[in-house]
Amino acid sequence: MSHHTVSVELENKPGALVRISQLFARRGYNIQSLAVGPTERPGISRLTLRVDCSEHTIEQIEKQMHKLVNVLRVVELLPDESVERELALITVGAPPDRRAELIALGDVFGARVADIGREALTFEIVGRPEELDAFEELVRPHGVRELARTGRIGLRRPGPRQSRAQAALT
Amino acid sequence: MTRMLGSDAILRSLEAEGVEVMFGIPGGAILPTYDAIARGTTVRHVLARHEQGAGHMAQGYARASGRVGVAIATSGPGATNLVTPIADAWMDSTPLVCITGQVYSRLIGTDAFQEIDITGITLPCVKHSWLVQDVREIPAVMKAAFHVARSGRPGPVLVDIAKDAQEAELDFNYPDEVDLPGWKPPTKVHERQVREAARAIAEARQPIVYAGGGVLNGDACVELLELIESANLPSVVTLMGKSAIPDSHPLNCGMPGMHGSKFANFALNKSDLIIAVGSRFDDRVTGKVSAFAPGAKVIHFDIDAAEVGKIRSADIPVVGPLKLALRQLTNELKTMLADKPMQTAAWHAQLEEWRGQYPYKYRKGAPGSLIKPQLVMETLRDITAGRNDVIWTTGVGQHQMWAMQYLQCDEPRSFITSGGLGTMGFGVPAAVGAKAARPDATVICVDGDGCFQMTCQELATAALERLPIVVVIVNNGWLGMVRQWQDLFYSERFAETHLTKQVPDYAQLAEALGAAGFTVDHEDDLESTLRAALEAGRTAVVDVRTDPEENCYPMIPAGAAAVDIIEMPDEEEVPS
Missing domain, CATH: 3.40.50.1220 (TPP-binding domain)
Known part of the structure; x- marks a missing residue:
């Protein structure tokens, strides 16, 4: 078993998304996260799926998805050859005397304060999903009241291979 | 470009696709399209007695001809009755276009009378499906439906059309090309x-x-x-x-x-x-x-x-x-x-x-004993030997396996059976559909008594639509294959598998449904009766009463390796 991120371009037609989720349910594939939204082309959506499965299964998933009439393209996003990001909103318990400490912690991760209340504040953080995991871990002792993540989205890097400069950028 | 109703557009689309025959049953949400049938079409409509029958007929038609089968039904229960044929066609890669009526658009989502989300229900077993609520979409959707059903690996598609789309008007123009950017079945080979x-x-x-x-x-x-x-x-x-x-x-x-x-x-x-x-x-x-x-x-x-x-x-x-x-x-x-x-x-x-x-083998019965089912197959094989106009259909179970073992099929598309889904009751309606596809052929359905009782109402269709078929029931009075598993793997605990050979009286049932009925109890009458049924010139049913204890061998138990094949038990092991 290993992690795989799959990027799917699909026609924005009624039922297109349900056909994909149904395929996963029916064939017993487990979706870890799923994010869908518009692309640069009108009428075309991009779906980014994260699945935990074997190499054999990911090959099957790609082939089965290719057969769906509304699916235009399926590619696996390999870690070295793609950019992946995710957004999280995290509401953390923050009495007035702890606020400064938390905000400083957020600064290190580039997390913005999206809202602030008397006893809590909401961070907004964008980054690689692993960074989000790390941030979540750090604020957990302060008491995470609510958390929402978008699920990762990804694109293939424009260049054919990852350069050293790109590696530094991620 | 011609101004017409959506319902007429459906039929003009079928005609443009070269459809010769469709199998269906009318009902509320598909009535406008049946009204269009009344106005006239070159497509023959075969009136089934159950939508499942209509679906299997369309499958039999497709399998016998290589063309796309068409089934048509109303919303709700009409549509859900098509689910088994759709699933069967999915498993066995049979090209099928199923057209269902849907309630008025404004009622969709309100749990209206006979409203069911049939595109949702069939999602796991169609190549694609469409819900048409805008009359202008009908020609392009019909074109796409036939294209998807037959191209690449064939299979079923569903077109669910709201009643208001059937009743509205459009400028009809059947497209030459399909607009399906995501559908690219391979056309070349590396x-x-x-x-x-x-x-x-x-x-x-x-x-x-x-x-x-x-x-x-x-x-x-x-x-x-x-x-x-x-x-x-x-x-x-x-x-x-x-x-x-x-x-x-x-x-x-x-x-x-x-x-x-x-x-x-x-x-x-x-x-x-x-x-x-x-x-x-x-x-x-x-x-x-x-x-x-x-x-x-x-x-x-x-x-x-x-x-x-x-x-x-x-x-x-x-x-x-x-x-x-x-x-x-x-x-x-x-x-x-x-x-x-x-x-x-x-x-x-x-x-x-x-x-x-290692030929297939069975122990011949002693004179006067019960007829061995394998003998039925051998007799059928022998009396049709040398003919190239015979199409066989089967149900699912022991009789199907014996048919597969003993019948000789030398012409492509002459053996039509339910493989992947294993749908009992497939045989009779599939035979009717095959006869519609190949009116010149002699279509023989080899069926089990359990299977026959699931879809035998379609004998009425065969009789009244003048699509004569011959049904040979291997009547052992049991759900035979299930009995065989109980015999071999469940210590002979025969839970709920006994049907009896006498009820129903198949010959009388056949007569009641407009077919000729025959009963065979003795080996001596077997060949002559089968010949009589084949020469009856109309739909005929032969109830052949066979040995209920006969199991189908060889057998590799489910999940076992081929080396663990079970052969027919030796003579001495068989209780007399």
């Missing part, structure tokens, strides 16, 4: 892969072709025959592939799998190269996958890339249309073999030894 396949075959010492239903679906029977004859390649043929190459052909080694012959199973399992052609390593063929053909390399030809490597990894995958792929393969192979002939003499000798050693 030449390098084909060459590699040819090389592997040329070098193999113990090659075996493993041909499946894809050969029939891909219209590649001639090409497959050319391949096996030009390279002298032995072949096993699956249940779904039966009739793709003649059963009488000396290179045909018969059917492998759960109830296949020991010969065919040995041929497949002890080969050093499996050339899979339109077959999918179904569990009924492989048994325990890890023990299946352990010494064999695999070449896998299929139109569906997702089948290649799904169960058994392919050493040489070749994705594309079989007709094209096999033609290229034969050419490549001929060139290679001209320099260096194949070294397969020892393999052929071994195969012939097994062929002689």
Whole structure:
């Protein structure tokens, strides 16, 4: 078993998304996260799926998805050859005397304060999903009241291979 | 461009697709389209007695003709009754366009009378489906539906059309092209892969072709025959592939799998190269996958890339249309073999030894004893020998396996059965559909008594639509295959499998439904009665009462390896 991120371009037609989720349910594939939204082309959506499965299964998933009439393209996003990001909103318990400490912690991760209340504040953080995991871990002792993540989205890097400069950028 | 109603547009679309016959039942939400039928169409409508029957008829039509089958039904229960045929067509890759009426658009989502989300229900078993709420979409959707159903790996599609879309007007123009940017079934074959396949075959010492239903679906029977004859390649043929190459052909080694012959199973399992052609390593063929053909390399030809490597990894995958792929393969192979002939003499000798050693066999009954079901098959085979106009359909169970073992099918598309889904009740309606496709053919449904009772109402359709078929019921009074499993694996606890041979009285039931009814109790009357039914000139049912204790052998238990095949018990082990 290993992690795989799959990027799917699909026609924005009624039922297109349900056909994909149904395929996963029916064939017993487990979706870890799923994010869908518009692309640069009108009428075309991009779906980014994260699945935990074997190499054999990911090959099957790609082939089965290719057969769906509304699916235009399926590619696996390999870690070295793609950019992946995710957004999280995290509401953390923050009495007035702890606020400064938390905000400083957020600064290190580039997390913005999206809202602030008397006893809590909401961070907004964008980054690689692993960074989000790390941030979540750090604020957990302060008491995470609510958390929402978008699920990762990804694109293939424009260049054919990852350069050293790109590696530094991620 | 002509101004017309949506309902008329549906029929004009069917006509533009060259549809000759559709099978269906009217009802509320599809009434506007039936009104259009009343206004006139060149498409013949066959009125079924149950939508499941209509669906299986469309399947029988498709399987006998190679064309797309069309079934039509109303919303709600009409649509849900089509689900079994749709699922069956999905499993067996049968091209089907199912048209269902849907409630008015404004009522969708309100749990209106006879409203059901049929596109939702059928999602896992269609190639694609459409819910049409805008009348202007009808021509393009119909065009796309037929295209998707027949292209690539064939299969069922569903077009659900709201009643208001049928009642509204549009400017009708049937498109020449489909607009489906995401639908790109392969049309070509990788030449390098084909060459590699040819090389592997040329070098193999113990090659075996493993041909499946894809050969029939891909219209590649001639090409497959050319391949096996030009390279002298032995072949096993699956249940779904039966009739793709003649059963009488000396290179045909018969059917492998759960109830296949020991010969065919040995041929497949002890080969050093499996050339899979339109077959999918179904569990009924492989048994325990890890023990299946352990010494064999695999070449896998299929139109569906997702089948290649799904169960058994392919050493040489070749994705594309079989007709094209096999033609290229034969050419490549001929060139290679001209320099260096194949070294397969020892393999052929071994195969012939097994062929002689392991025929299908059964113990003949003593004079006056109950009729053996295998004898029914042998008699049917013998009285139709030499005829090329016979199409067989079957239900699912013991009778199906005996039909597969004993009937001789030499013409493509002459054996129509439910393989993947294993749908009891498939046989009678499929026979009606096959008769509609091939009015010149003699269509014989070999059925079980359990199966027959599931769809026998369609005898009325056969009788009244003048689509005469002959149904031969192997009546052992039991759900025979289930009984066999209870006998072998559940310590003879025969829970709820006894139906009785007497109720219903099948001959009387046949007469009540407008068909001729015959009953056979004794071996002496078997042949004459079957001949009489075949010569009746109308729909006929022959109730053949058989030995209920006869099990179907050989048998590889589910999940076991081919080496664990159970043969017919020896004489002395059989209680007298």
